Amino acid sequence: MDHFELRQGVLHAEDVPLTRIAEEAGTPTYVYSTATLERHVRVFREGLGAIPDPWIAFAVKANPNKAVLATLARMGLGADVVSGGELSRALAAGMDPARIVFSGVGKTGDEMAQGLRAGIGQFNVESEPEAETLSAVAQALGLTARIAFRVNPDVDAGTHAKISTGKAENKFGVPIDRAPRAYAAAATLPGLAIQGVAVHIGSQLTDLAPSRAAFERIGALIAELRAAGHNITHADLGGGLGVPYDPSLPLPPDPAAYGAMVREVTAGWNARLIFEPGRVIVGNAGVLLARVIRVKQGVTQPFVIVDAAMNDLLRPSLYEAWHNIRAVIPRGDGFTATIVGPVCETGDTFARDRPMDRVEEGDLVAFMTAGAYGATMASTYNSRGLTPEIIVSGDKWATVRNRQPIEALIAADSLPPWIEESAPQ
Numbered sequence: 001m002d003h004f005e006l007r008q009g010v011l012h013a014e015d016v017p018l019t020r021i022a023e024e025a026g027t028p029t030y031v032y033s034t035a036t037l038e039r040h041v042r043v044f045r046e047g048l049g050a051i052p053d054p055w056i057a058f059a060v061k062a063n064p065n066k067a068v069l070a071t072l073a074r075m076g077l078g079a080d081v082v083s084g085g086e087l088s089r090a091l092a093a094g095m096d097p098a099r100i101v102f103s104g105v106g107k108t109g110d111e112m113a114q115g116l117r118a119g120i121g122q123f124n125v126e127s128e129p130e131a132e133t134l135s136a137v138a139q140a141l142g143l144t145a146r147i148a149f150r151v152n153p154d155v156d157a158g159t160h161a162k163i164s165t166g167k168a169e170n171k172f173g174v175p176i177d178r179a180p181r182a183y184a185a186a187a188t189l190p191g192l193a194i195q196g197v198a199v200h201i202g203s204q205l206t207d208l209a210p211s212r213a214a215f216e217r218i219g220a221l222i223a224e225l226r227a228a229g230h231n232i233t234h235a236d237l238g239g240g241l242g243v244p245y246d247p248s249l250p251l252p253p254d255p256a257a258y259g260a261m262v263r264e265v266t267a268g269w270n271a272r273l274i275f276e277p278g279r280v281i282v283g284n285a286g287v288l289l290a291r292v293i294r295v296k297q298g299v300t301q302p303f304v305i306v307d308a309a310m311n312d313l314l315r316p317s318l319y320e321a322w323h324n325i326r327a328v329i330p331r332g333d334g335f336t337a338t339i340v341g342p343v344c345e346t347g348d349t350f351a352r353d354r355p356m357d358r359v360e361e362g363d364l365v366a367f368m369t370a371g372a373y374g375a376t377m378a379s380t381y382n383s384r385g386l387t388p389e390i391i392v393s394g395d396k397w398a399t400v401r402n403r404q405p406i407e408a409l410i411a412a413d414s415l416p417p418w419i420e421e422s423a424p425q
């Protein structure tokens with residue numbers, strides 16, 4: 001459920017008409033709803049139910065905007081970060097370092113040092129050589145890294161191949177069969193304190209069975225590790241819960257169903273559970289607001305050309321992702337159209353042959369469920385500055401990232417001395 005709804009024929013974000021935002025801030029722009037963010041955190045927590053003191057580490061990669069992170073920090077969420085940049089953002093937004101988990105296969109020594117100095121709660125180590133480097137960095141700083149190994153359980157998550165992470169052939173984690181050896185080796189390394197096991201099998205999961213299978217394997221591994229003398233106090237179950245994009249499809253499992261499954265599988269574990277939800281918290285809390293530049297009649301159907309493009313919302317081009325597209329002021333009838341952006345690539349297509357609200361030149365449209373992996377995956381391709389981000393709360397709204405002017409893009413470049421020094425020919 002979200003707080004984007006029609007009121008008197010105009011799509012609103014909470015109490016603010018999207019038309020007003022478009023007039024004052026221009027388009028394209030991302031718009032987030034605070035009430036939806038807060039609701040999703042509550043629903044996720046309630047879904048976990050009786051699990052004692054769950055550590056909810058929001059996957060910053062889904063939406064690293066400072067205002068979004070600060071909203072979540074105020075609700076007690078920590079962060080799952082995958083780079084020094086994300087760590088800096090989480091800290092800048094006021095997240096408690098003790099509730100920060102550092103994931104990722106390619107942490108550099110500098111990033112490890114940053115995490116250690118910040119006192120983060122856990123490093124999810126993805127390989128044996130990474131454990132050795134982390135040990136050396138921690139020792140040099142005179143600090144101790146609390147670690148879990150991210151384990152690859154070899155489970156097919158049943159999602160898009162580009163966002164599947166738990167199969168043996170994926171780059172993530174230590175193969176589960178090798179995990180006991182990795183823990184034994186890490187136990188001998190100075191500067192490391194083993195505290196847990198971590199797993200994450202993929203994103204936009206619409207079936208609980210693969211997660212259940214992965215968690216069962218983790219449960220068996222925890223028992224094996226404890227029998228070998230390791231002190232396993234934490235189990236990080238990753239993120240991945242899917243959200244509804246297409247209202248005509250069956251709903252993905254909700255946090256209550258997910259929580260019930262987790263409680264059942266982890267009942268005897270006696271470990272503090274960590275969760276890394278991203279999409280389920282922010283996905284439906286954001287829309288990308290765009291204006292129709294013109295409607296061009298193709299051979300078979302109209303092309304609706306909007307002022308947002310693949311550089312602003314990459315998901316449809318990269319994953320054939322489906323986003324609902326709604327008119328901000330529906331005219332009351334529909335048509336079938338192909339919705340494209342102005343970028344010079346055929347891949348700059350948001351939807352093909354899509355039955356949707358009929359729109360005309362100048363109309364506003366909203367790409368729904370764009371709060372996760374939307375603005376954060378944007379680029380400046382075709383020299384289009386990054387879109388603004390706006391957050392709404394009740395009848396208030398604020399710009400929380402400015403539109404990037406072309407001057408800023410040009411100013412970030414510089415000329416090499418041999419061009420600067422010589423006068424133009």
Ligand code: LLP
Pocket residue numbers: 059062080103104163165200202203204205238239240241276277278279280315319372373
């Ligand atoms: N934890 C780890 C270790 C992850 O790699 C991810 C996502 C998450 C948590 C959060 O997963 P979520 O709850 O959001 O599904 N750009 C793609 C999604 C990539 C997900 C990468 N990892 C998309 O737009 O669909």
